[in-house]
Ligand SMILES: Nc1ncnc2c1ncn2[C@@H]1O[C@H](COP(=O)(O)OP(=O)(O)O)[C@@H](O)[C@H]1O
């Protein structure tokens with residue numbers, strides 16, 4: 001988890017309480033220029049809350065948030081000029097047309113003159129909404145609304161972008177397109193934080209923050225997370241019957257966790273167990289389970305997530 | 321404050337009002353409806369007041385006087401009573417609201433002393449119309465007495481000349497005693513407060529309700545820019561509505577207008593700042609369109625229709641209520657409107673109520689500017 005050199009977003013021990021409820025608990029991370037950080041986690045994990053704090057919409061209960069070197073609590077307005085935000089719920093004006101919405105945000109961000117025309121065309125292009133300028137935003141289908149929202153968010157060419165579940169309600173093909181857009185923006189130097197609860201989208205991010213119940217439970221590139229976050233070695237064991245296999249595998253000294261995965265069993269072993277593959281085979285043979293196929297498995301992010309979330313304590317009330 | 325942002329917000333607000341049938345109706349139709357409704361509905365004019373007579377003299381002279389009443393459009397002789405004891409009954413049963421008693425020695429006294437006494441008994445259950453009926457009765461009698469004088473002089477062979485002094489209870493500033501003239505200027509205040517506060521009570525609440533506030537707050541727009549951008553279009557609509565009201569008052573109801581339009585423009589602008597800021601304040605606080613519009617209604621129509629003095633004269637209210645009216649911002653504007661319309665007063669003469677409006681405008685605009693916080697909690 002190497003911290004990027006020129007961190008554009010620095011979050012330190014961020015906490016957010018709603019009354020006694022802790023929605024965000026001691027979260028720290030950094031995002032470098034041109035990076036895409038994905039917030040991955042189930043509904044209610046606290047993703048939106050963190051993003052809203054980053055935009056200055058919510059005041060943090062504790063911790064510090066710096067965006068482009070500016071403390072959000074101290075000078076939220078300076079931060080707001082630099083960011084683009086796409087909220088989880090559609091927040092454009094349904095009773096204004098596509099062009100009117102874009103022009104409104106152009107005015108709000110002070111984009112002017114010739115630049116405005118160019119930015120408007122660019123945004124329409126990006127959103128694929130050219131030719132629909134006169135359509136009321138409220139009458140756009142779900143995916144088009146999201147594109148318009150992205151168009152509005154990048155109208156003033158911010159170099160920091162917060163996208164809260166931009167692909168929810170978007171069909172898979174458009175989702176793909178959406179991620180291409182995000183990558184184009186990042187390639188142009190825009191730092192992006194994007195939240196999602198689609199596991200498959202995590203692969204598109206440079207780095208992923210796994211969030212569950214307000215806590216950051218893992219942070220790293222998809223590859224790093226798959227390899228290291230589990231803190232062990234994942235083995236895939238095929239054999240019959242699965243129940244007996246499962247039971248025997250639990251008895252292996254280096255076993256940390258066992259789960260049925262399709263027609264095989266996934267076993268998480270302590271990393272310390274050196275040549276674990278052979279040892280495991282020998283152990284199973286000793287247990288009278290000989291007809292097995294054992295090999296190393298590349299864990300999916302879902303494996304990592306399920307594993308890490310399962311290891312997390314449940315209570316969530318503030319101590320005070 | 322960036323003008324570009326203010327302009328973007330104002331334009332957006334106008335577009336939204338234009339596309340929302342309810343707001344559009346409120347902005348353009350309600351003023352017309354209110355003017356017509358209140359102009360005709362709250363008509364305190366008395367006409368055809370039923371009159372009972374008790375003519376104890378029964379002379380040609382006394383009958384001539386009573387005929388004068390019959391001829392007036394304000395009165396209608398409905399019953400000739402026989403005995404003084406009948407008067408109370410006739411009034412209690414509502415058969416008449418005014419009783420005229422001509423004493424038996426009416427002609428004789430006039431002949432001897434040139435002064436006559438006529439008793440008029442008024443049903444004063446309705447304070448206002450009682451006062452008006454008395455004034456009208458006085459006018460009729462004065463007209464009659466002037467006539468009598470002229471006839472008497474003619475008889476004595478003197479040249480007929482109009483009497484130098486006609487004793488008449490003259491009703492100032494509204495000579496033809498049209499109660500409409502009193503009321504309509506005040507209706508302008510009612511309409512502007514209603515429309516202004518209603519429209520602005522929706523502006524912030526609408527953003528919260530539709531979720532558009534989330535994005536708006538994430539932009540660098542300042543609370544002051546938001547306030548000005550959101551109120552500017554309604555200020556223009558308010559002035560437009562004031563124009564509509566004025567046109568109705570002058571052309572349709574033919575209310576006299578003796579003041580200067582600039583006086584009206586200045587004071588109306590002040591009043592608009594007050595009501596628009598109030599609606600905005602409510603909208604920021606309540607965050608729901610229905611709730612905000614109800615509260616705005618409560619803060620405008622109720623106190624204004626009852627306590628601003630637009631229809632019910634403040635000096636006829638009990639002292640504690642009179643004290644309360646000083647807190648009703650519309651009271652000052654109504655005072656100004658009536659003075660500008662009927663008396664032709666200028667700003668200098670109206671310094672006190674104008675200053676009161678200025679104070680209200682500053683206070684409410686300040687509160688409104690401070691009320692909005694760029695947070696979604
Ligand atoms: N304004 C609020 N008041 C109280 N609780 C809130 C508020 N906003 C969010 N929460 C709670 O905080 C938790 C995290 O919510 P959120 O950040 O929206 O999660 P996510 O975006 O990951 O789905 C949820 O349990 C939610 O109910």
Ligand SMILES: [Mg+2]
Nearest residue numbers: 047048049088
């Ligand atoms: Mg969310």
